[in-house]
Structure formats: structure tokens, C-alpha cells
Amino acid sequence: MAAAAAEAPEQMSKRKLGGEGEEAPVDPLATKRAASGSDVPVPMQVDYGQVMRNEDFSPELLRIYYDRLFPFQLMVRWLSYRNNPKSDSKLVEKDFFFRREWTFVLQGDIFCRYQCFKDADEFRQKVMAQQPIRMEIGAVNTHPPKNHHTVMKDAYKPLERELVFDIDMDDYDSVRTCCKGSKLCTKCWTFMKAAIKVLRRTLTEDFGFHHMMFVYSGRRGVHCWVCDKAARQLSNDRRTAVAEYLTLVAGGQGRCRADIKMNGCEQLHPSIEESHRICLEYFKEGENSILQGQDILRKGPHLSNILDGMPKVESDVISDFVNKNPEATSLAIWAELEKLKAQRVQDAKSFKQKQDAKVMLTDIVIQYTYPRLDINVSKQMNHLLKSPFVVHPKTGRVCVPIMPEQIDSFDPAKVPTIGALVEELNRTNDPRQTSMKDYTHWFEHSFLKPHEQEIGKDLQLQPDFDF
Ligand SMILES: [Zn+2]
DSSP, X not given: OHHHHTSOGGGEEEOOTTOTTOOOOOOHHHXXXXXXXXXXXXXXXXXXXXXXXXXXXXXXXXXXXXXXXXXXXXXXXXXXXXXXXXXXXXXXXXXXXXGXXXXXXXXXXXXXXXXXXXXHHHHHHHHHHHOOSEEEEEEEESXXXXXXXXXXXXXXXXXXXXXXXXXXXXXXXXXXXXXXXXXXXXXXXXXXXXXXXXXXXXXXXXXXXXXXXXXXXXXXXXXEEEOOHHHHTOOHHHHHHHHHHTOOOOOSTTOOSOOOOOTTOSSOOHHHHHHXXXXXXXHHSSTTSHHHHSOXXXXXXXXXXXXXXXXXXXXXXXXXXXXXXXXXXXXXXXXXXXXXXHHXXXXXXXXXXXXXXXXXXXXXXXXXXXXXXXXXXXXXXXXXXXOTTOBOTTTOBBOOEEOGGGTTTOOGGGXXXXXXXXXXXXXXXXXXXXXXXXXXXXXXXXXXXXXXXXXXXXXXXXXSOOO
């Protein structure tokens, strides 16, 4: 912790509430607390409605995690994109990784921005010295971030950065009926599954990106990192355009239909059609679906909001059905709505009637299931985002990648805590035998390697890796 106190004052700041990446004056007390390392966290009430066990997170566990389990080498490999400083190739940018900004968040919410490292050894040394509670990743800049004050103000700027997305469960609070705030259960995790599947399809098929990784944020959300070169080089304007293309739903109480525009076409936009197909499964199918798990047509204002937007003759049909069948499930009420839609499609004569019939339930499915992105995270190249494989201090859980083949079976409650990992380590004394290996193995072999092979061809590099 002594190294933290030695940092130049302008590189430390206490984050303003909600101001991602913004700086505020240093709080001398907080700096002192973090530097002395005496502010030991106590057990606290966290998600899942459970009390976090004392042994899930502590500074000592974090120290062991960084010392023996955090994948420094793989992280440097990832963020170098084969720009190895030791390479002979003229196409390689040798200081590429060194120009990447990292931010360390020390205990007491103290932000140390403009960190950068030459290689995995230096990265490891700095982490071990400062013991950050969290690390955030910024952009690759024109100059190494630690030298940012040695060049003219406008000369230092971000050049590239992964396209990132942030989905937080908070944005579903007007929809979910099972939990609120920081709580999370398998029922509301369904929203995240649908969001990942929709984002994945759209980014792959509509934008042609292939090298993306979804990461559990350690508590109640998911981050997406799109790493294709074309994505990394997008300007802020284009990032904004992509994020807006992926924004179909406005949140807020009382909304029950997405505003789907047909723009004079007979068919829905193919991207919306495909997203709807994915959303419908998570909306309807299975005990944790939005209809069955959240029971939205029997709880809260949702059914009356939906009926308010329908012609009286139709809403009366549903109201009658609900009155005559007080035990009817949300799924049974939905089946009645589907019958109404089928009737409307059959009766539609004018172009407008046909269009209205087509989206009659689609806009509801989209509103309740489509991903709700915090698009401010995606718009700016230099926005900081929490690094994969760091630990969430309030749960002790590692921010692990969510493997594509496990999206449907992924259970955040089963993600290892550093307490559990250190216990495994104590049993075997072999870091390769802990539960981390599943995630780091996927990260290396299924995420990094295929991308590195592709980059290797572009940079005319030898097929073997020298990292
Ligand atoms: Zn829940």
C-alpha cells in the first residue's frame, strides 16, 4: 500500500458519484486510509438476499488472488493484439500495450488514473504493490498515459479502444417483479440471458463482428467487449450510432410497448424480427421466463397498461377472461392476447390495419425482453470499464467470462468467490487446479487464439506465439 501513497497527487482522485472517469479533488482522509490499509471491509448484506460470508472477500484473500491466480500474462496478451515489443515485424506497434490506460481503484474509492505497464511483469508488480480493489481499462492513447502531462494538452488523446456495452439489472426494475435494487435471482437473470443472445446476434450478423466476450460484472450485470479491429477503431460518433441502433426500448414506469416503426414497410426490420424471435423464447418459455417467472400479467400494473393501449372491444375480451378465470396464469392470459392478435390479422383490410396487427404483441415482447443498455458507456472511446477477472468487493466474485455455449446454464450464484478459490488453492497448492481454470482456459483457447491467428495473418507474423 505504501506505493499508493507515493503516487503523484494528480493521478489520484475520488470518483464523483455517477461520473465515470471524471476526476474530483483528492480526499486526504481517504488517501490516508487506503495508504495505511487499515480500513478492513466487514461482512455485508449483498445480492441474492444472502449475507456474504466473511471468507468471500478480504484484503488478504485479494492479495493471494493477485499473487497466484489473476491471469496477468493472458490479459497482456489479449490487450496487445499480438503487438509484441520483442517482435521483429515492422507492422507491429511495440509500445501498443504500454499506451493503454489502466485505472486502479484503491480502498476508499480512490481512483489512480493514467497507469500503464510495459509488460506482464511490470503490471503484476504494480498490482501487488498497490492492491487495487478494482481495475478499469481505458483506451490506447497517442502516448503512454503516465506521460500524459509531459505533452501538450491536445496532443494526448485516445486512438482506439474495444467497443463495449454495459447492461445493468437496475434498468429492469420497472419490469422485474421478483427482486429490486442489488438483489438478483435466477428468475431475473433471464433478462441478462436474453440481452446477451440478442446483442451477440446483432453484433455478429448485422455488424459482422466476431471477436467478442461477455463478462459477468461480479454482482448484477454483464459487460460486453467487442475486440475486432474494426470495432476498436470506431470513432465516438460511430460508437454512438451502433449503441443507438441497439436501443429499441425506453425504460420508465408505465411503458409496456416498444416504439417499433415500420417506416412504411410491410415487414418488420429484419434485425427486429430476429431479436423478437430470440426475445420471445425468454419471454414465454420455461419456468424462469418473463411470463412465468415474473408473472407480469398478474403482478403490478403491466396488464392494465397493456389493456389501456388496446381498443375497448379487445380489452373487454381480456378483462372478461380474467374476471371469469381469476386463477388464470400470465401464460394463459397471454394465450388470450395471441388469439386476439390472430383475429386482428385475419380481419385486417387496410395497409395500416395489417401493420398494426403485425406488431400488436411484438412491441410488448420487445419492451419486456430486449436489452437495456447504458449507452453512455458505449459512446466514448475513453470511457473506463471494469476489467475482466477483477473481483467485486461486495460479493467476492470474480468477473468471469460467460462462455457462449453456457449462456443458458450460467448461474451468477455459482461464480467462484476469491474465498472459495483460495480454499481450493490451499487444498492442491496448484493454481491450475482451481475453478479459475475453466474460465482462463476458455479465455485463452476459444477467445484469444482464434483472434490471434487472424491478426497474425494481417501482420505477417509467424504462427507460433512468443508471448
Ligand atoms: Zn429476481
